Amino acid sequence: MKITINKQNFILHPCGAAFWEEKKILLISDLHLGKVSHFRKHGMAIPEKAIPENFNRLNNILELFDIETIIFLGDLFHSKMNNEWDLFSDWTKTITQQLILIEGNHDVISKKHYTDLNIEIHSEIIIDGFLLTHHPSTRENFFNLCGHIHPGIKLKGLGKQFLGLSCFFRKPNQLIFPAFGAFTGNFYLIPEEKDKVYVIAKDEVIEIKN
Incomplete structure (x- = not known):
């Protein structure tokens, strides 16, 4: 989905990243690399094959746009170094884009x-x-x-069931990015009258009307 903010165009991708067309910048928030290994170390039954998933998604999005710079909006790595840092280090050597990190609380x-x-x-x-x-x-x-919040929204069905989805949450002067990383969870927000919500529904981004 393409949205315009202050005469600038952003393409919201269902992976949770956004491409700023005029600046050729890819924006990603809350990747939380190392979280899967952190959980596995503490006994959580997460399959090891989940570790490369974040890197696969990064590579897939890089193939779609003419990206010159990648800006991570914080929480690039979940905590202390583990084996995923080596994977990240190897990944950085395979790309040509400039990399910028805006420090988050987990960094x-x-x-x-x-x-x-x-x-x-x-x-x-x-x-x-x-x-x-x-x-x-x-x-x-x-x-x-x-980023930081990992925004999500709950949609109510006809049978009183609820569906929780990640989203880009837009306020009049702010766009909060969903978490890009796997196993990050959501914090569910309730939109106000002037807010806009762009939910991630499988392979597309859809605006939900209030």
């Missing part, structure tokens, strides 16, 4: 490890009236692109 790994991979690290970035952060932020005269 506790030493900055040196990121800079060794030629990844820029910032607390926030401002691009032509857009404020890119990890935590949702409000600042006068800026439109905020952010």
Whole structure:
């Protein structure tokens, strides 16, 4: 789905990423690499084949657009280093795009490890009236692109059943990205009158009318 914000075009992809057409930037939030290995280490029955899934999804989205820069909107790695860091390091050597990380609350790994991979690290970035952060932020005269919340919405069916879906959650001056990573869960939001919700339904993004 293509949406326009302040005369800029963004393509929302069902993987949870968005491509900023004019800037050739791919925006991804809350990848949480290492989370599967972290859970497995603590005894959760998650199949090992789930580990490469995030990298497969990254590679798939990179093939779709003419991307020059990838900006991670925080929580790139879930916690301390584990074997998935080596996979991430190997992945960075296979791509040509510039990599930028906006620090999130889970990004506790030493900055040196990121800079060794030629990844820029910032607390926030401002691009032509857009404020890119990890935590949702409000600042006068800026439109905020952010993550952190892992937004989702519950849709009610005719038989009183509910369906929970991840979504891009748009407020008048803010777009909150869904979590890109597997096994991240959702925080369900209730849209207000001026909000817009773009749900991820299998292989498409659909706007839900309030």
